[in-house]
Amino acid sequence: MYTNDFEYYCAESTDEAIELLTNHDGAELIAGSHGLLPRMRTGEEEPPVLVDINALDELSLIERADGELSIGALATHAEISASEMIREDAPALSDAASEVGDVQVRNGGTIGGNLAHGDARTDHPAAVLALGGSLSVHGPDGERLINADDLFEGHFETAISDHEIVTELRIPIDENTTSTYLKRRNPVSGYPLVGVAVWLQTDSDSIENARIAATGSLSHPTRLHSVEDELNDTTIDEETVATAADRAAESFDETDFRSDMRASPAYCSHLLSVYTERALRTVLD
Numbered sequence: 661m662y663t664n665d666f667e668y669y670c671a672e673s674t675d676e677a678i679e680l681l682t683n684h685d686g687a688e689l690i691a692g693s694h695g696l697l698p699r700m701r702t703g704e705e706e707p708p709v710l711v712d713i714n715a716l717d718e719l720s721l722i723e724r725a726d727g728e729l730s731i732g733a734l735a736t737h738a739e740i741s742a743s744e745m746i747r748e749d750a751p752a753l754s755d756a757a758s759e760v761g762d763v764q765v766r767n768g769g770t771i772g773g774n775l776a777h778g779d780a781r782t783d784h785p786a787a788v789l790a791l792g793g794s795l796s797v798h799g800p801d802g803e804r805l806i807n808a809d810d811l812f813e814g815h816f817e818t819a820i821s822d823h824e825i826v827t828e829l830r831i832p833i834d835e836n837t838t839s840t841y842l843k844r845r846n847p848v849s850g851y852p853l854v855g856v857a858v859w860l861q862t863d864s865d866s867i868e869n870a871r872i873a874a875t876g877s878l879s880h881p882t883r884l885h886s887v888e889d890e891l892n893d894t895t896i897d898e899e900t901v902a903t904a905a906d907r908a909a910e911s912f913d914e915t916d917f918r919s920d921m922r923a924s925p926a927y928c929s930h931l932l933s934v935y936t937e938r939a940l941r942t943v944l945d
């Protein structure tokens with residue numbers, strides 16, 4: 661299908677992008693275009709104005725600063741996957757980026773676009789939640805930080821307002837931590853049927869702090885607090901892992917799970933427990 665007609669602007673600064681968003685009702689930013697364009701072609705989204713931000717080179721930087729990883733909104737999935745720094749400090753994000761769709765999508769799609777779009781069936785949100793990340797966003801009233809825990813509000817619904825632009829993802833670098841992300845791929849699209857990210861802070865044979873998050877199978881990406889509660893301040897052993905994984909689906913009822921031709925709520929619930937256990941075992945290994 662063809663897209664609706666739209667006006668096109670290419671922003672040369674973050675301020676100009678914000679001004680264009682503010683002055684044009686319904687305007688949308690466009691970065692990698694792999695999230696928005698497919699939905700424009702099906703008529704699910706019909707923005708009258710597109711504001712291209714690809715000329716904002718400063719939004720592509722990946723660096724360490726003040727105990728945090730700073731990843732520019734325009735960093736692509738391929739750049740994130742190839743970054744040694746991210747592999748070292750935030751392995752779950754590296755895993756998620758490496759698992760996205762196919763080469764074409766990984767080369768074009770950006771982290772900012774992925775998180776801002778709020779598609780509940782994408783990979784990165786689980787990793788960003790588990791890693792305790794936050795987004796720096798700029799709008800007409802200046803800059804604010806949105807914690808990942810407050811970001812995802814529903815399928816294609818986020819806490820980012822219409823006139824704001826995400827400039828960077830920040831991830832704290834903590835000592836004695838490790839993380840991973842595992843997914844069950846939809847064999848047709850590559851999107852996750854379920855994806856689970858695990859972040860653990862350990863002290864020899866005990867877990868001091870755990871953050872576990874899921875994407876794909878639920879109405880929106882979310883932390884698995886019941887699993888975390890089971891793991892916090894425990895000794896690492898087989899029984900703890902199995903008991904914690906069993907609790908993965910516990911806080912949700914049938915209506916919280918996706919239900920479509922690819923997966924029933926019961927299957928999603930089952931996958932959530934299985935992948936929570938696998939991700940925990942992977943990270944503890």
Ligand SMILES: Cc1cc2nc3c(=O)[nH]c(=O)nc-3n(C[C@H](O)[C@H](O)[C@H](O)COP(=O)(O)OP(=O)(O)OC[C@H]3O[C@@H](n4cnc5c(N)ncnc54)[C@H](O)[C@@H]3O)c2cc1C
Nearest residue numbers: 689691692693694695696761769770772773776782783826
């Ligand atoms: C065939 C295919 C397979 C895919 N498979 C997967 C997969 O397996 N896993 C996965 O996670 N994803 C998958 N994706 C989605 C992919 O990750 C998208 O690229 C990503 O979700 C959107 O990033 P983008 O840069 O392309 O954003 P765009 O499409 O350019 O924008 C998406 C939305 O975000 C907004 N936006 C973009 N940048 C910003 C910003 N800096 N600040 C504020 N708002 C912004 C736009 O206005 C728009 O509403 C797939 C996509 C395709 C087409």
